[in-house]
Structure formats: C-alpha cells, structure tokens
Amino acid sequence: MSYRWVVIRSIIKREARSSFFGLGLYIASTIACFVSAFIFNSYINTVEGNNIMVMASPLNTPLFYAVIVATLYTAISSSTALSREKDKGTLEVLFYGPVDHLSVILAKFFEDIISFLIIMFLVTLYFVYAAIATNLGFSISYLYAVILSIFIAGSMSSFGLWLSSLTARIRTSVLLLIVIMGGLLGLQFLQNYILTLKPENLSLSMVYVMGILSNVLRIIRWASPFSYLMNGINAVALGSVSMYIENMLGALVYTIILLILSVYTLKWKGVRKL
Amino acid sequence: MIKTENLCKRYDKVEAVRDLNISVEPGEIYGFLGPNGAGKTTTIMMILGIIKPTSGKILVFNKDLYSDYFGIKRKIGVVSEIQYLYEDMTAYEYLSFFCDLYGVKNKDKKIEELLHRVNLFDRKDDLLGHYSRGMQQKIGFVRALLNDPELLILDEPVSGLDPTGIREIRDLILEENKLGRTVFMSSHILSEVERISHRVGILNKGRLVAEDTMDNIRKKLTSEIEIELEIDNFDVEAEKRLEALPFVNSVTKEDSKYLVRVKADKDYRGDLVSFISSVGGILKEIRRKEMSLEDAFITITEKNISLFSSEEVTE
Numbered sequence: 319m320s321y322r323w324v325v326i327r328s329i330i331k332r333e334a335r336s337s338f339f340g341l342g343l344y345i346a347s348t349i350a351c352f353v354s355a356f357i358f359n360s361y362i363n364t365v366e367g368n369n370i371m372v373m374a375s376p377l378n379t380p381l382f383y384a385v386i387v388a389t390l391y392t393a394i395s396s397s398t399a400l401s402r403e404k405d406k407g408t409l410e411v412l413f414y415g416p417v418d419h420l421s422v423i424l425a426k427f428f429e430d431i432i433s434f435l436i437i438m439f440l441v442t443l444y445f446v447y448a449a450i451a452t453n454l455g456f457s458i459s460y461l462y463a464v465i466l467s468i469f470i471a472g473s474m475s476s477f478g479l480w481l482s483s484l485t486a487r488i489r490t491s492v493l494l495l496i497v498i499m500g501g502l503l504g505l506q507f508l509q510n511y512i513l514t515l516k517p518e519n520l521s522l523s524m525v526y527v528m529g530i531l532s533n534v535l536r537i538i539r540w541a542s543p544f545s546y547l548m549n550g551i552n553a554v555a556l557g558s559v560s561m562y563i564e565n566m567l568g569a570l571v572y573t574i575i576l577l578i579l580s581v582y583t584l585k586w587k588g589v590r591k592l
Numbered sequence: 593m594i595k596t597e598n599l600c601k602r603y604d605k606v607e608a609v610r611d612l613n614i615s616v617e618p619g620e621i622y623g624f625l626g627p628n629g630a631g632k633t634t635t636i637m638m639i640l641g642i643i644k645p646t647s648g649k650i651l652v653f654n655k656d657l658y659s660d661y662f663g664i665k666r667k668i669g670v671v672s673e674i675q676y677l678y679e680d681m682t683a684y685e686y687l688s689f690f691c692d693l694y695g696v697k698n699k700d701k702k703i704e705e706l707l708h709r710v711n712l713f714d715r716k717d718d719l720l721g722h723y724s725r726g727m728q729q730k731i732g733f734v735r736a737l738l739n740d741p742e743l744l745i746l747d748e749p750v751s752g753l754d755p756t757g758i759r760e761i762r763d764l765i766l767e768e769n770k771l772g773r774t775v776f777m778s779s780h781i782l783s784e785v786e787r788i789s790h791r792v793g794i795l796n797k798g799r800l801v802a803e804d805t806m807d808n809i810r811k812k813l814t815s816e817i818e819i820e821l822e823i824d825n826f827d828v829e830a831e832k833r834l835e836a837l838p839f840v841n842s843v844t845k846e847d848s849k850y851l852v853r854v855k856a857d858k859d860y861r862g863d864l865v866s867f868i869s870s871v872g873g874i875l876k877e878i879r880r881k882e883m884s885l886e887d888a889f890i891t892i893t894e895k896n897i898s899l900f901s902s903e904e905v906t907e
Binding site: 321322324325327328329331332335336339406407408410411412413414415416417418588589590591 | 637640641642643661662663665666668670672674675676677678680685689690692693694695735736739
C-alpha cells in the first residue's frame, strides 16, 4: 500500500472524529428528517382528506428533500474544510510531516462522503420508521436515489473543496459559496422569468439576453454541482435509466476534474496561515 | 543533511532569499540567524517544500525532497514558533494522530515516554486549547520527536517562553543532539544559539553573510582581542614595557586593572603572564573579553558586511 493511503486514512480518522463530536452532522440530519416529516405529514393529510393517495414511489419526494439538505451540508462543510485549517494554521503543521496536497484533498473528500453516508443512514432509519408508521412502502427507486445521491454528494464535496482551496479564511469561503449559489439560482430565476414573457413582447435586446442566458445555463449544466442534484432528482422521478446513468457518470467526471483542480489550486495558493 | 545551492525566493519585486548556499552537517546544531524579515522562515519553508523556490536547489539527506517525499518527511521533525494545534483534541489524541501520520509503532509507549520527558503526562487528557503557551510549545516538541527524526528543524523554538521554559527546551535540544539528531535552528535569542550551536549561519536581507563556528566568526570580525588583567606590584616602568611589547596595540589602566588590546592572530595570554612575572608583577586575574554572538550579529547586520568576501555587501 502506498504511504499516501496511510496518511489519507489517518486524516480521515481525525476528521471523522471531529465530525462525530461536532454538531453539524446531527443538525443536518435533524433538518433532513424534519423536512421529510413535513412532507409525510402532507401525505397523511391528503389520505385523510381524500381517503386515497396514488403515488408510484411515495418515499422519493421526502428523500429528495433530505438529499438536498444533506448535500448542502456537504457543500458547506467542504467549502470550509481547507480554509478552516489554513485559518487556524493546522494545515501548515500537517505539511511539516509526510502530507502532500493530494492526500489532504482526498482525505477531506472521503471524510465528506463518510459524513454524507452517516446523514443518509440516520435519514434512512427515520424513513424506515416513517414507512412502518404510515404504511408507505419502500420501492427499489429509493435505493437508486440513495446510490445516485452519493455521486451528487461527491460533486458537491469536490466543488466545495475547490472553493476552499481558493481561500484562506472561513468567512471568505462561506461568502464565496453563498455568492455562487445565489448567482446560479439568480440565473435560473432570470431565465424562468424571461420564459414567462410572451415572445411578441420581447424586445430585441431581451432576445439577445435570453440567447446569452441560454448558453450560460448550458455551461452551468456541466459546471454546477447543483445541476447534477436537480438532474438526478428528475432522473429518478422520471425513472429514466439513461438519464440516471448519464447523471451519475457526469457527476463522477465532474468530481474527478474538481478534485484535480483543487490539488493544483491548493499548490498555487499555498497551505500557510496568512 | 541540508544543502542549498543558489536558493532564491522572489515575491514580486522583493527578493526574500538570494543565492543562498548553506550546508548543515550530520550531527551538528546549526544556528540560523538573522534579523526579522531576513528570510529565515522562508528558507525553512522552502526546505520543507511548503514554499516553492524561485530558483536554486535544495537537498535534504542528499536527495531532492520530491525524489522521496514521504520517506524524507518521515525523517524530519519540525517545531515552529507558534504551535497551531487542534484545540478540540486532548494532548494524547493529538499526538496519537501524528503517530498515525508518521506510522509510529508502539505509539502509546512513545507518547507516554515523551510526555514524561516534558512533564506533561499528567495533563495528557486535557484539551490542547486549555494549555498555556509554554505547554503548547512542549507539545510541539513532542510532536516533532514522535517519529525519532534524524533531522530537527526548529523555527524560533524558544520565542515567547519564560526563562524556565527556555531552559527546558534548550536541555531537550541538547539531549536530542547527543542522541545523534542534527538540529537546524533559527532563533533571534542569540545567547541561546551561541550556547548550544556548533556552527552558525547569519542571514541578512536574504543573503547568507557568514557561516562558520563562533570562534572563526569572531576571528574574522576582530583585528584585536581585549584582555583584562588585574596586577599588583606593577610600576610605571613595567607599564611602559608592557605597552612596548610587539603584539600589544594599546593599554588602558583603571586602578589596578589593565585593559590590554592585543593582536588577534594568536592567543597572547601566555606571553603576557610570562612578561608580568619577568617584571616582578603579581597577576591576580586574567580574562579574555570575547566578542559575543550578539556583538558579531550586530556588527554584521548593521554594517551589512559579508564574511565570505570580507567586504561590505553592495545593494
């Protein structure tokens, strides 16, 4: 076994310990369960009101929201993972020893995935309880959704790590994440708004803006981890195998590219406390 | 152990390190000195691969760091000026983590032994965030020694410590050196460096201006040596004959004490004792006033001279 894996394993162990004893993991799990509970409650209200509810995979919608919460936690956690250590100077100390850029990035990435799996495990426990209590049965699509969510969490983590490698302060990382998330959502809303306008009412400049926006969103479809999340949700909801596989592979390629980019960015920006 | 060849680091228009050639031999304590901003920490960070040099070559254990990155790093222990610790961990957990990183076997035994050495074993389960500055510095040392390093790199290891803390760390460095570890230490506490270093390198404005033993640096910096004598039964005639000795440059008298400035080419104390005896004087005390490292450091850095060329360094 390469010595790098010894290093990665040791850092994962430390990070996992820090997550277990921190509040973030449990807060994210609780929010994910609350959001799901809210949807379960609306189902029960529907059944109470109509005496019937027809749905192919009733657990999928609450699961999607739970996955959104869990992946957002992953994005926030990974976007501060390196900047926090740079800010405190502990990253520099790691590099005094047998630690290199690749081992740090991989260790942080795998720890994010472990944390995500823990959240998903806790959420699944809650879903089992909810399924038994409400008599809403599990379907195979639940498993598909969970498997896909791991790839989406991977793309979120690699995106967050890249942002984190760019910055040396926790506050800057979080602000950057918020700005990028806000920007992406803003573009989406802008396009949706323009689409609501009647074509005959669009001025020439508006048509031009829409053309640019359409191209930007086409790029964002591949460049934003949030796109993989939304597309993944759609793939499972539609039961489209090709879309499911395409999304999974897309997220995997995205993750690998962003991890490589993070390693080079960290090398370029350095590991020292400023 | 460490060899740099024409090492340079440039930040935009600022040249932090210029054509640095240092050589640290196995088993020695090498004091790396320089005023604030001279480029000491930058050099250390380049040796550790944390900062990329602009040009030049660094060899550690006669190898390029990247030819065996993990192997070389596992043979080095580093203590920095400020200990950046995981404050949510206990001392034991922290050291255990670094044992895992370095692949230390029998880690519990090793941690216990080292914590006993720095008198922190009883505090092993305390959170590091609750440790004092001195205790944190000791934990930094313990961390650096976990892997039995062949080379210890210390960047201002006693900075900010009280006298007791300084002595404890000094004793620790000397003990480790006796065990065969090479020590490369930067410090601005010159008396400490003078006390324990076998050789020193002085860095000024990014350039190495001196690298030698303390004795040789003194010799290079001084053209005369001051010898303080306390003599009884020494009359005016004897004083005149003393001043006329070929190796004596000048004599200053205060009561029964004489400050004699002699040439620096050899040790003239024996000649002085023989002379005083020959003129019937009674020598009560003889003391050679040596140039301290502080004097040498100030002379070199303030006058901006290089002992390699014996000339002033031109900007």
